[in-house]
Amino acid sequence: EAGVVQSPRYKIIEKKQPVAFWCNPISGHNTLYWYLQNLGQGPELLIRYENEEAVDDSQLPKDRFSAERLKGVDSTLKIQPAELGDSAVYLCASSFSLSGANVLTFGAGSRLTVL
């Protein structure tokens, strides 16, 4: 079974440019998460989806970040325009929330560098 797939793995852009990250979760996992991980810190939740509904987006900077999860499967996270401080690793994770314990399966991450 394939794990959580993210692309691109690495992206270098200039500030003010747009960027998009894509995530394909594990088949059957109804919950999808986007996390931001800065160097030397733990992941911080940006947004959580239950199926196609965003149930927690309180930490998503909505002036420049947007996300969607069409049909409750794949998800895209977009930043427009990017700022220097957005340089970080963007992690996607999925889980089957009805299983009780909230076990997350992570993708390898998308590392963004903004110049």
Added chain:
Amino acid sequence: AQSVTQLDSHVSVSEGTPVLLRCNYSSSYSPSLFWYVQHPNKGLQLLLKYTSAATLVKGINGFEAEFKKSETSFHLTKPSAHMSDAAEYFCVVSDGNAGKSTFGDGTTLTVKP
């Protein structure tokens, strides 16, 4: 509200010696607790989880952790470190039903030959 404090940002041990990574948590609920490991340029991988069953939890690669409610701790241990254990380790608290997981800032484990 919930939070996690990993008491050591860096731990260095010699190969073959015990490992102890410390984690304290705060939660308004009966929490689920997890340890994840992250090797360089790899995704986070689940080491073990506590979900209100046995307080001593065994995980992969010889790691185990003990849930101590009175001390609000969930320390990670391994009897004998291996070079391949060098990585970043994250302690996580989750309120389970609400689906909210909070990560600690991580502990970098270095294993010296």
